[in-house]
Amino acid sequence: MTDQTTDTTARPYKTADSAKKTRSRMLGLTSRDLLLFVIVAALTMLAPFILNPFPTNSGLAQFNGGYPDLMQRFVIFGIFAIGFNILFGLTGYLSFGHAAFLGVGSYAAIWMMKLLTLNVIPAIIMGVVFAGLFALVVGFVSLRRSGIYFSILTLAFAQMSYALAYSVLTPITGGETGLQLKSTDTPLLSNLSATEIGRANLFGIDMRASYEMSVGNWLFTFNAGYYIAAAFMLLSFYIAIRLFRSPFGMMLRAVKSNQQRMNYTGLNSRPYTLAAFVISGMYAGLAGGLMVAMDTQVGPERMFWTASGEVVLMTILGGAGTLIGPVLGAGMIKYMENIVSKINDSILHQWFAFMPDGIEDALVFVIHPFIGKGWHLTLGLLFMLVVIFLPGGLVEGGQRIAAVFRRKETKATSVESDAAKQQQHPE
Amino acid sequence: MDAFILQILNGLDKGSAYALIALGLTLIFGTLGVVNFAHGALFMIGAFCAVTLQKILTLGFVPADSASAATVGGFSFGSAKETTYVEYWFGEAVGSAIVDWSVPLAILFAIPVMMLIGIIMERGLIKHFYKRPHADQILVTFGLAIVLQEVVKYFFGANPIPTPAPEAFTGSLDFGVLMGFDPYTIVYPYWRLVYFVFAMGIIAAVFGFLQFTTFGMVVRAGMADRETVGLLGIDIDKRFTIMFAIAACVAGLAGVMYAPINSPNYHMGMDFLVLSFVVVVVGGMGSLPGAVLAGFLLGILESFASMAEVIDVIPGINQIIIYLVAIVILLTRPRGLMGRKGVMED
Numbered sequence: 001m002t003d004q005t006t007d008t009t010a011r012p013y014k015t016a017d018s019a020k021k022t023r024s025r026m027l028g029l030t031s032r033d034l035l036l037f038v039i040v041a042a043l044t045m046l047a048p049f050i051l052n053p054f055p056t057n058s059g060l061a062q063f064n065g066g067y068p069d070l071m072q073r074f075v076i077f078g079i080f081a082i083g084f085n086i087l088f089g090l091t092g093y094l095s096f097g098h099a100a101f102l103g104v105g106s107y108a109a110i111w112m113m114k115l116l117t118l119n120v121i122p123a124i125i126m127g128v129v130f131a132g133l134f135a136l137v138v139g140f141v142s143l144r145r146s147g148i149y150f151s152i153l154t155l156a157f158a159q160m161s162y163a164l165a166y167s168v169l170t171p172i173t174g175g176e177t178g179l180q181l182k183s184t185d186t187p188l189l190s191n192l193s194a195t196e197i198g199r200a201n202l203f204g205i206d207m208r209a210s211y212e213m214s215v216g217n218w219l220f221t222f223n224a225g226y227y228i229a230a231a232f233m234l235l236s237f238y239i240a241i242r243l244f245r246s247p248f249g250m251m252l253r254a255v256k257s258n259q260q261r262m263n264y265t266g267l268n269s270r271p272y273t274l275a276a277f278v279i280s281g282m283y284a285g286l287a288g289g290l291m292v293a294m295d296t297q298v299g300p301e302r303m304f305w306t307a308s309g310e311v312v313l314m315t316i317l318g319g320a321g322t323l324i325g326p327v328l329g330a331g332m333i334k335y336m337e338n339i340v341s342k343i344n345d346s347i348l349h350q351w352f353a354f355m356p357d358g359i360e361d362a363l364v365f366v367i368h369p370f371i372g373k374g375w376h377l378t379l380g381l382l383f384m385l386v387v388i389f390l391p392g393g394l395v396e397g398g399q400r401i402a403a404v405f406r407r408k409e410t411k412a413t414s415v416e417s418d419a420a421k422q423q424q425h426p427e
Numbered sequence: 428m429d430a431f432i433l434q435i436l437n438g439l440d441k442g443s444a445y446a447l448i449a450l451g452l453t454l455i456f457g458t459l460g461v462v463n464f465a466h467g468a469l470f471m472i473g474a475f476c477a478v479t480l481q482k483i484l485t486l487g488f489v490p491a492d493s494a495s496a497a498t499v500g501g502f503s504f505g506s507a508k509e510t511t512y513v514e515y516w517f518g519e520a521v522g523s524a525i526v527d528w529s530v531p532l533a534i535l536f537a538i539p540v541m542m543l544i545g546i547i548m549e550r551g552l553i554k555h556f557y558k559r560p561h562a563d564q565i566l567v568t569f570g571l572a573i574v575l576q577e578v579v580k581y582f583f584g585a586n587p588i589p590t591p592a593p594e595a596f597t598g599s600l601d602f603g604v605l606m607g608f609d610p611y612t613i614v615y616p617y618w619r620l621v622y623f624v625f626a627m628g629i630i631a632a633v634f635g636f637l638q639f640t641t642f643g644m645v646v647r648a649g650m651a652d653r654e655t656v657g658l659l660g661i662d663i664d665k666r667f668t669i670m671f672a673i674a675a676c677v678a679g680l681a682g683v684m685y686a687p688i689n690s691p692n693y694h695m696g697m698d699f700l701v702l703s704f705v706v707v708v709v710g711g712m713g714s715l716p717g718a719v720l721a722g723f724l725l726g727i728l729e730s731f732a733s734m735a736e737v738i739d740v741i742p743g744i745n746q747i748i749i750y751l752v753a754i755v756i757l758l759t760r761p762r763g764l765m766g767r768k769g770v771m772e773d
Contacts, residue, residue: 391563
């Protein structure tokens with residue numbers, strides 16, 4: 001806490017002192033934030049390399065996460081989690097119904113593609129707009145209460161949307177089967193031949209177009225859809241940084257640390273929380289729109305409360321209230337979902353083949369429940385461990401490790417420290 | 428009129444389950460101040476206690492003499508001749524009766540199991556979360572719920588396991604005749620009736636225990652003012668732990684008896700949990716009578732909303748009625764139906 005107060009008092013002083021320096025900040029970010037942003041940008045742009053560290057013919061190739069489908073999920077769920085974090089991480093309002101906005105965004109986007117154009121930009125914009133409007137309505141009602149009541153209200157809204165999308169709204173939502181692009185769809189602005197099924201594109205670039213580069217035994221895939229989604233993710237991340245560092249972000253943190261005190265000072269916190277809720281819903285809508293842009297389909301299960309739970313898991317796992325945490329959490333969960341779930345017993349036997357048979361079998365027996373279909377168990381355990389021992393998530397874990405190496409130097413070296421500090425000592 | 432009564436009856440069994448789970452949730456919340464998202468998982472574990480006992484009782488073996496007779500050329504046709512151990516030990520009539528009554532017997536099996544699970548959970552995990560914010564409690568118990576349901580899935584598989592009620596309760600009671608309507612207008616399965624009576628019994632037992640025993644009095648005092656009770660030299664923590672175990676037991680027993688109504692699967696707990704939380708909030712956080720009342724009320728409302736006449740007027744209402752009611756109640760009566768002042772209000 002002390003760290004934060006010095007930080008806030010120091011900032012205006014600094015800016016007054018060297019106004020020139022402030023103006024010379026790139027993109028309006030401090031050098032630390034800029035560094036973080038550049039690192040994230042570099043990681044996302046080079047992801048096809050970084051996620052494919054193993055040669056395709058090696059036994060470890062299954063750990064390669066660098067295929068388009070998974071990489072798209074990383075960034076899309078990253079956006080979803082960044083948005084959720086703006087609400088939960090800053091204001092402390094725990095929404096258990098965020099998947100509803102993702103779903104609404106998805107439905108809006110696919111209708112745009114069905115009716116207007118196969119270009120993804122209008123679809124994504126519509127996704128964001130509709131999710132934002134829906135969030136405005138839900139937030140207006142839900143934010144009248146706080147704490148667990150807020151969680152239940154958002155959950156109730158999301159479950160209602162799910163149930164309606166599943167049953168009554170079938171003409172709009174396609175019910176259980178959901179919506180896909182079909183050969184009968186004739187978007188106004190795209191001239192498709194009669195039986196052709198439209199494919200999502202960005203001004204003619206097919207979302208599924210990939211360029212494959214093989215270097216020796218390595219195969220790297222550069223997918224158009226991924227890079228478009230990644231560009232959106234970086235934009236979202238940038239906006240999130242600006243939000244976190246803005247007076248508005250400070251206001252939201254004030255809501256989290258002590259709303260009552262804030263009200264006593266004569267401030268009405270409702271507009272701030274509502275704005276945060278809507279922004280967060282728009283992020284979810286963006287993620288939903290991008291999902292549709294990638295796979296051109298949507299179903300009601302996207303709005304089920306387990307999907308809302310998943311984004312909570314991602315944010316907490318990575319580190320709520322930190323900038324990079326949600327992205328890390330999203331990446332980790334999606335990686336586990338796709339990679340850990342593929343490991344099976346025979347692979348384990350291969351790994352432990354160097355051990356005596358008895359120990360090998362025992363190890364495989366012990367690990368067996370945690371892999372393959374049991375990856376949820378690993379996830380649940382990991383999540384519990386994080387909540388119990390690392391309330392600041394993976395980011396806090398990283399900081400602790402870094403602190404061991406740097407001892408006394410830790411103070412204010414990390415970009416995330418102030419946010420994480422706040423996590424550690426909630427008032 | 429007959430349709431009206433039928434819907435009320437239909438709502439009772441689901442309402443009973445909601446009421447029992449919500450009662451346990453409220454007990455935990457009222458005593459320990461912990462929001463337990465793993466409570467649905469306890470309900471599910473209860474149901475799987477019934478499954479486990481049924482599996483244990485139907486464990487069979489092939490008696491040595493018939494096995495040798497049935498083996499022809501290395502092929503064993505033993506399965507046809509297999510007898511369960513209970514039939515072997517207690518004789519055929521008693522043995523098959525025991526197998527038949529496995530679900531009610533599972534109550535005896537579930538009580539110690541759920542108590543143990545409750546105590547382990549409270550001492551091992553929940554204890555460390557008293558002082559942490561509610562959000563942390565929700566999250567850690569949510570994680571625990573995932574773990575518990577995955578463990579059950581690992582041992583029992585992902586498919587629902589049919590767990591029949593005793594033969595004697597398989598039929599239906601024709602309520603219509605009893606009440607002077609035409610036959611077959613109000614037909615109600617016996618087991619659901621049993622479930623309702625059982626739920627009422629448990630609810631009465633919990634309230635009686637809290638109201639009429641010294642232990643219950645101390646617990647109620649602790650709920651009102653934990654610190655003062657502690658200052659009086661009473662080990663309130665230990666009693667609250669026991670209350671947690673009792674709450675786990677209530678959820679478990681609700682699950683045991685629910686097994687014949689809906690074949691247990693590993694995610695049944697989560698399905699019920701979401702609704703039970705809505706029930707608790709509607710009833711009023713921390714109010715035991717409120718939880719029971721809201722449980723039955725929402726159960727019955729849900730069954731009314733699924734009447735064809737109602738769906739014709741407002742399509743889809745059966746899917747959303749509970750949430751709709753929750754939203755309306757939370758906005759108009761912020762403390763729920765019977766909530767006390769100052770509970771969970773920041």
